[in-house]
Amino acid sequence: MASLDISSMQDVPENYIWYEDMDPPHSSANENDIIPVIDFQGLRRQEEEENIIEQIGSACKKWGFMQIINHGISEKLLENVSIQGRRLFSLPLEQKLKAKRAPDGVTGYGEARISPFFSKLMWSEGFTCVGSPVEDAKKLWPEDHQNFCEIIEEYEHAMKNLVKRMMSLIGRSLGLSTGDFMRRCRIQDDSYGKALQTGALQMNYYPPCPQPLRTMGLAPHTDSACLTLLYQGEVAGLQIQHRGEWVTVPVIPNALIVNIGDLMQILSNGRYKSRLHRAVANRSRSRLSIAYLWGPPPRDVIMPVPQLVDSKHPLLYKSLTWNEYLVAKSLHFDQALQLFSYNTSFSSDGNLSF
Ligand SMILES: C=C1C[C@]23C[C@H]1CC[C@H]2[C@@]12CCC[C@@](C)(C(=O)O1)[C@H]2[C@@H]3C(=O)O
Numbered sequence: 001m002a003s004l005d006i007s008s009m010q011d012v013p014e015n016y017i018w019y020e021d022m023d024p025p026h027s028s029a030n031e032n033d034i035i036p037v038i039d040f041q042g043l044r045r046q047e048e049e050e051n052i053i054e055q056i057g058s059a060c061k062k063w064g065f066m067q068i069i070n071h072g073i074s075e076k077l078l079e080n081v082s083i084q085g086r087r088l089f090s091l092p093l094e095q096k097l098k099a100k101r102a103p104d105g106v107t108g109y110g111e112a113r114i115s116p117f118f119s120k121l122m123w124s125e126g127f128t129c130v131g132s133p134v135e136d137a138k139k140l141w142p143e144d145h146q147n148f149c150e151i152i153e154e155y156e157h158a159m160k161n162l163v164k165r166m167m168s169l170i171g172r173s174l175g176l177s178t179g180d181f182m183r184r185c186r187i188q189d190d191s192y193g194k195a196l197q198t199g200a201l202q203m204n205y206y207p208p209c210p211q212p213l214r215t216m217g218l219a220p221h222t223d224s225a226c227l228t229l230l231y232q233g234e235v236a237g238l239q240i241q242h243r244g245e246w247v248t249v250p251v252i253p254n255a256l257i258v259n260i261g262d263l264m265q266i267l268s269n270g271r272y273k274s275r276l277h278r279a280v281a282n283r284s285r286s287r288l289s290i291a292y293l294w295g296p297p298p299r300d301v302i303m304p305v306p307q308l309v310d311s312k313h314p315l316l317y318k319s320l321t322w323n324e325y326l327v328a329k330s331l332h333f334d335q336a337l338q339l340f341s342y343n344t345s346f347s348s349d350g351n352l353s354f
């Protein structure tokens with residue numbers, strides 16, 4: 001755990017320098033090759049639904065990423081959750097460390113979980129919630145955590161509903177009926193209330209950085225879950241690896257970025273792939289991003305959807321649970337997906353059983 005307070009640094013220490021030259025490949029997309037923006041307004045009209053599903057399918061295939069607008073999440077809620085996030089990260093470091101994530105834990109405050117796989121430190125801090133954040137919030141604000149908790153829970157609930165809508169559209173883009181696909185992905189119906197929370201809310205904070213082109217906000221990774229909904233606020237910084245280049249995702253006010261995670265790559269039998277992405281810091285502005293990573297109940301067994309396996313598309317992945325996958329990811333990082341793949345000869349070191 002980096003106990004240095006990067007927010008107050010005037011210079012960048014050596015162990016935060018990732019690039020020596022000032023001109024790393026931060027290129028932008030070709031004008032005709034931009035990350036798809038999909039307007040959900042059209043979903044109100046039946047005759048446009050098929051067209052939108054097609055756009056979603058092609059975005060998932062080509063990019064594994066898209067931005068959605070008019071998605072129904074209010075501007076007010078996006079603003080409120082950002083305010084609470086900024087309120088959290090502006091606490092003094094020693095206060096934030098009271099809610100420090102345990103080495104084997106999921107929730108709480110800390111440096112990026114993927115840090116152990118890199119020799120340099122990242123220019124960011126994070127905070128993770130699963131369901132009610134009350135335990136951690138009490139440590140941060142012993143007297144005053146209610147507001148934070150209410151807004152986080154409202155946001156998680158809204159995200160979960162949007163994930164459901166999104167998953168049903170993604171299923172249809174794969175030619176699958178909604179009900180069947182939802183069962184395969186183990187999306188719970190909410191008839192018994194908010195019940196099971198199987199998503200994680202990750203807030204990432206990138207303080208202004210004197211040398212943004214030499215540092216790394218969040219190192220290249222793919223998301224492990226099925227689907228991620230990301231709000232990047234008003235400051236750009238997310239970059240996607242696309243055709244060998246890093247492409248910056250432009251800021252569109254109130255848009256949400258949707259991306260395919262590793263589990264969706266498995267469920268779709270490789271039709272849709274999780275893509276590498278990273279985040280860079282900004283010289284003059286701090287940046288807050290809020291990701292909701294949705295996956296199935298952690299112990300439920302999932303597998304490639306049988307309708308997507310045929311003679312032209314052989315079965316690519318083994319059955320697994322999200323729990324097993326997260327363990328594999330924490331041990332093997334970018335090799336984890338290969339461990340569950342049939343068509344590679346990557347050999348396990350014996351830490352995992354199949
Ligand atoms: C349920 C999850 C998924 C986690 C781990 C755990 C909670 C937080 C997620 C993230 C969020 C930030 C990027 C990432 C790469 C990270 O470092 O923590 C994610 C990771 C993963 O997608 O593997």
Ligand SMILES: O=C(O)CCC(=O)C(=O)O
Pocket residue numbers: 202204218223230232237238277278279289291
């Ligand atoms: O800050 C960003 O834009 C990226 C965050 C991210 O990739 C994540 O939380 O998984």
Ligand SMILES: [Fe+2]
Pocket residue numbers: 221222223277
């Ligand atoms: Fe990510």
